[in-house]
Amino acid sequence: MQIDNAKVAFFDFCETLTDFQTADAFVDYVRGETNNQRAVRLELIRNIFHRTKLVSILSRIFPKASIHKRLKLYQLKGFSELELNSLAKGYYINRIRPHFIKPVIIRLKKLKDEGYIVGLVSGGYDIYLKYFKDEFGLDFVISSRIDFKEGICTGKMNGLDCLDDNKVILLNKIFPQKPFSSIAFSDSKSDIPMLNYADIGVVISRGRHQKWTDNYKFKEIIWD
Secondary structure, three states, X not given: OOOOOOEEEEEOOEOOOEOOOHHHHHHHHHHHHHOOHHHHHHHHHHHHHHHOOHHHHHHHHOOOOOHHHHHHHHHHOOOEHHHHHHHHHHHHHHHHHHHEOHHHHHHHHHHHHOOOEEEEEEEEEHHHHHHHHHHHOXXXXXXXXXXXXXXXXXXXXXXXXXXXXXXXXXXXXXXOOOOOEEEEEEOOHHHHHHHHHOOEEXXXXXXXXXXXXXXXXXXXXXXO
């Protein structure tokens, strides 16, 4: 990917291009579609941990460990890559597509037409984000990745969870030389590192202005 003198646009995905958090919801979709009893039992155990606030306590102690997300993902251990790929396509078509945030999708298409290199930088999983990439002709996807060994899901992530400061770490791997011009889009305060990394940061807000954007002089798209 040639970036000399390039204009690059980075888009978060969850609650930026689609109106919900997609990673945990994918695990719920797989469990619901397959009625896998191991996954069902693990979800019951996770709910018990949640009610006792154990997960919340551990998450405060280890804020970058993504404990809740990793407990969810572990439910997919043992599924074949082939089956999860098939389920991911159905998840994308039936659950994600109907929840696009239209003003941001329009902005993405406009940037593509203007010659920007456009990609995702998301804590969602690569297994379904690739369908968005293909549909909209994106140039790259940086995301959290589900790990497989010999075609079987290990229930773990492969590499860094693409959240918070990790987004900039992963961006630097793809773009060792900072792009000539860049713009980043996200809904979340946790993505301030990525929004600051870009020349222009744009916050996606649902229904009302988010006051924290003023402190960083970010631009804002408010949708409803």
